[in-house]
Amino acid sequence: MKILSIRRLRGPNVHLSRPAVVARLRLDDLTGRETSDIEGFTERLLRALPGLADHHCAAGAPGGFVSRMRGGTYFGHVTEHVSIELSQRIGRDVSFGRTVSAGEPGLYDLIVECPADESPDSTLPGELLGTAAALVTSIAAGEPVRAADLGHHLATLAALAEREATGPSTRSIIVAARRRGIPVERYADLSLLRLGWGSRRRLAWAAMTDRTSGVGVDIAADKQVTRRLLEDAGVPVAPGGAARTAQEAVRLLTTLGAPVVVKPRQGRQGEHVTLNLCTPKEVSDAFTAAGGDVVVERQLDGRDYRVLIVAGEVVAAAERVAAHVIGDGQNTVAGLVARTNADPRRGDGHARVLTRISLDDHAHLVLDRQNLTPDSVPAAGRQVWLRDNANLSTGGTGTDVTDLVHPDVARLCLRVAALVGLDIVGIDLRLEDIAAPVPPSGEPGLILTGVIEVNAVPGLRMHLAPVHGRSRDVGDAIVRAMFPAGSDGRIPTVAITGTNGKTTVARLTACLLGGTGLRIGLTTTEGVSIDGRTVHRGDATGPRSAQMVLGDPGVQAAVLETARGGTLRRGLGYDWTDVGVITNITADHLGQDGLDSIEDLAHVKALVAERVRDGGTLVLNADDPWVRSLVDRPRVRADRKRLVWFGTDPAQPVVAQHLGRGGVAYLMHDGWLVQATGARRTPLLRVEEVPGSFGGAAPYAAVNALAALAAARALGASQDLVVSRLTEFTPRVHNPGRATLLRLGDVTLFVDYAHNPAAIATVLRTLHRLFGPHRCVAAVTLPGDRRDDLLAASAQVLADGVTRAVLYEDEDPRGRAPGEVPALVEREMRMRRPTLTAVRASGYRAAVGEALRLAVSGDVVLVLYEKVGPMLACLEELGAVPADSTVVHAERLPARPARSLGLHPAAQTTVPS
Structure with missing residues (x-):
């Protein structure tokens, strides 16, 4: 495999x-075979991974998956379960998996859940799936699986997971934010988080926020400046001072008196900090180890404490105890350290709540002061220090x-935080x-206790998971400070999907909401715009573009x-929206991405409806x-959401029932756009006055407007405002390329993006109303990733609706x-209408030129x-200029009856274009 x-x-x-990965798996030699075809496969796999016996599978109870294997199941399904079990074995908490055919024998898609806070760039899912596929292949081939080899693979995967995982501090902020419904995005494999959306967006990097003072960070980073x-x-x-030479450091020892502490002036996390220095040689050696730019301070008496301040509040305090082991009279110091490091809470770096103890040079120095070595066997109960x-x-x-x-200690720490200017700060004290109360400062010789360090971006581990005492939810304290008064950090959000009309409805909705004074971020097939200005061009209808908008302050x-x-x-680029709009669902994109029917397409579009928050609005x-x-x-x-219908038929049963229950709908009625609430009808705008409707000849423009009105009103825009903004919408400016009417001499051009049977039929009906059924020329291209039957249906609709056509690629x-x-x-058009004039051109420029050559005065050229x-x-x-949109309907003049447009079922209904 x-x-x-x-x-x-x-x-x-x-x-x-939740997030997931989709892996395309090829079974190769295992194609067409099942687990029951290979004698002993199930037992051998269970010996390697006994945890599989607890997998439920479709049975919904432990043992269900084993029953499936014994009864016979395909090896893609087995690989899915093995990857989940491997994830569980390395502490990666996932449980969902699904395996589906990818359309060819032996080809499958494995869908496996990912942890919510895993880096979007993580390589771990691929490594897990690759290991699972290799393991299943080996067992199917009868190759032995050595426990040591499997253990090595698991250790490698676990190490990768730990490297890529967030640390406890970052994780606590993620958990606290999600608990409050605040959207969280992690950047790459960093500890940098974006919490919230748009103007309510905040950034956090571990225990530092976007409002942490840069000056305060620099002050805290320089221990001499802080002191x-x-x-x-x-x-x-x-008491103390800075030293740039060993001689200066020794002089400070003489002045301050022993014992002293030597620490790097710009140090962090206790690196190269040496305590209990009493002799010039010890000070000189510590100076060299610390890098030559140090602070020398008198060592204060007392116990070591850390107090965490968040936004002017003491949220946690911990007594810190240096690394040590307790003798048992049997094991060496090295053995005791190894046993301590075996605690699963300990790891390398900051990935876990505790860090492993290292028997490095500094540990040897501390041991030496206690007349011990790593090979010494300390007496039972003896406390052996490994760090100062x-x-x-x-x-x-x-x-x-x-x-x-004590309140005195709290007041002191709050004062220190204010003096340094940090919103989140860890203050180290010796008390x-x-x-007990803190004595006031006085002459240097009288200071026995006090502040020893101020830490920007303090670690939170000691508060989140203390070895003794109560855990403190300091992540929540940070989130509360960033999002006061219960804010969820969200901005009003509308998602719009459907087969046709998405772009137009999105642009209309943005225009209507813009009248509220809000700065609108908009994504469409043409790009991303912020407050009406394009910031990115290209198809922007996916998750990356959504995040581009939601991440913009x-x-x-x-x-x-x-x-x-x-x-x-x-997947989606958001978790929930306030409003979800679905314009229509018709045949398009079938044959792509596993979509074989309109029902499949509806399943995808339904996701936008599913992800409207409880209490939000479905349009x-x-x-x-x-x-x-x-x-x-x-x-x-739908029972948890507010449902709003829109459409052209007030008598539609679902609308009538909805209104009978006092619901709201936006409808076309007696030539008006109306807001219907129960039995009440409020006229909003005449259909013929809707921008882009060409005096009512294009009813789909009115349908688009109804959807946008419903969405904008759902977000609180007033009725008068949305109607006023709708009349100001200029399709040529605000919606270019959608039903754009131009003139070139005495020929009209109608530019549109119709690219499926339903949309093309709708556009042609409009042109027949405006210009008559025999005045239509077309310059046409259709996307090659559509299925042949859909291209054929589009060709048939075109053949029914135009008299001359130029085709380009x-x-x-x-x-x-x-x-192709x-x-x-061309073949389908000629079969449908043998007398049709149809020619081919190379490229859009040649196609437009040829279509204009075929057109005569009074004709309209449909440009796709x-x-x-x-x-x-x-x-x-070429000289085309905007045309007057108030065109006299040709259908009001005597004309021969037009042929019916198209045979494809999707082309039989009026839908937005």
């Missing part, structure tokens, strides 16, 4: 509400003493007892066009049977052979494009 590819679904997806600043303010600190300083990063431990902090509300492709390939097209069916899906949970053939799509479309920018630029170069 072989893993061919792996991709991450970064957010909620069609499989799961002087606090000393000048009357804070009790250790009590930092957790050097193996120390913590005991919670938060409830013991006889944290429960200038955005106060977001409108996100959400397309099928990004949803299937990468659904009542004219579309597939959209109507979504409310019956259990995962949509997209620059990107999307997997098709050169010329135009040839298919691949990319709107180049096409509009080409037409402008």
